[in-house]
Amino acid sequence: MEFPTTVVREGEATLLVPELYGSTKNLDRARSRAPVFYNPRMRLNRDSAVLVLAAHQKKLTRNVVLCEPLCGTGIRGVRLALEVEGVERILMGDLNPRAVRIAEENAYKNRVSDKIEVRLMEANLLLSIHGRPLHRFDYIDVDPFGSPTPFLDTTVRACKKGGLVALTATDMAPLCGVNPRACLRKYGGRPLKTEYSHEQALRLLAGALATTSARYETSMSPVFSYSADHYVRLYARLEKGARKADQSLSNMGYILHCCKCSDRKAVPLRADPASYVCDFCGSRMREAGPMWVENLADPSFCEEMLEASEGLGVGGNRRLMSLVQLVKEETSFSPGYFDIDDICSRIGAPSQATDRVLSALSDRGFRVTRTHFEDRGIKTDATIAELEHILTEIHIDEGRSSDVA
Ligand SMILES: C[S@@+](CC[C@H](N)C(=O)[O-])C[C@H]1O[C@@H](n2cnc3c(N)ncnc32)[C@H](O)[C@@H]1O
Ligand SMILES: [Zn+2]
Structure with a gap:
């Protein structure tokens, strides 16, 4: 490599990553200046990808083709190739030529070059050329800097019927209501600053995927999602069909919140204005949304994740396992x-x-x-x-x- 690297182990992979200089206090700054992006703190995010894909593949009982259009060092794709059974091919891409080189090197070092192809290409372009039948993917993992919304249209088009998309959003300031105008621009919904703003963030992200999918007569249903550290992560299944898309859109609505007493309720998009008055203190309630107001995970898929974890290295990640258990239990409760x-x-x-x-x-x-x-x-x-x-x-x-x- 033309820049200093170091070797790390994560899951079953041994990888070259850029060496970071600077004090441990300024690690985030050092990371943002590194020739290729790598963040060890996103391990939970990558572990969850391994587990979700393993559960999905087990159910499909056939080989799967994946895409990681913003791959950085390639750590995620290499791990998926090594740790999930039945991965036939992974197409990775990045705009940064150094990322492409290190990702290729990492695929080679981990003996998965036969399954992995890395392209120097803009993510939307890479996804667009795979937006037609027979070229689409079973699983697309969109892990950008900030918001994944610039890639939603092409992700939906490049995902097979019944396939999974995985989205990471790290732009928590707009999503949690610190910058509501940016949230409206990117996610098409208005956030409110409340004590449950991380849940709102996930619902706004899910809402953006549901409305984008609907434009392509496609439905989306979350199978697993969570908030952790400085990001939210959504895994959703896409299905083709105008009726299914309508059904999916019927899960969009608003959360009404009383800033005086903290009462809250979810209402459909066409809510009766009378419902905007708090049942307890009579104050006018404020609305957040439109956003996804239904389940953020599928309890049976969470159960499949727990089953798939047996025999997988990620099954030893206790934080991930208790996350899956808790997310499963939370699904039957209303928003907030x-x-x-x-x-x-x-x-x-x-x-x-x-x-x-x-x-x-x-x-x-x-x-x-x-x-x-x-x-x-x-x-x-x-x-x-x-x-x-x-x-x-x-x-x-x-x-x-x-x-x-
Ligand atoms: C957050 S990093 C990806 C990290 C990686 N997925 C992981 O798990 O470590 C985002 C990557 O996207 C690349 N990138 C940013 N904008 C892009 C675009 N429009 N098309 C392709 N790659 C892009 C950056 O060079 C960077 O490597
Ligand atoms: Zn009230």
């Missing part, structure tokens, strides 16, 4: 989660342990789960008023037991 600390501070009570709140809710007959979006977050069918009441009760009980002691 509550932050225990926010509610406690609003009612003037000290913070309560998450386990205590979970058991208090389920003892009173409510459905409740932790959420992967936030350590102190819970999803429940209890309303904000019921939650405040239960947390006040816990606080009063605590006071009584400390008086007795």
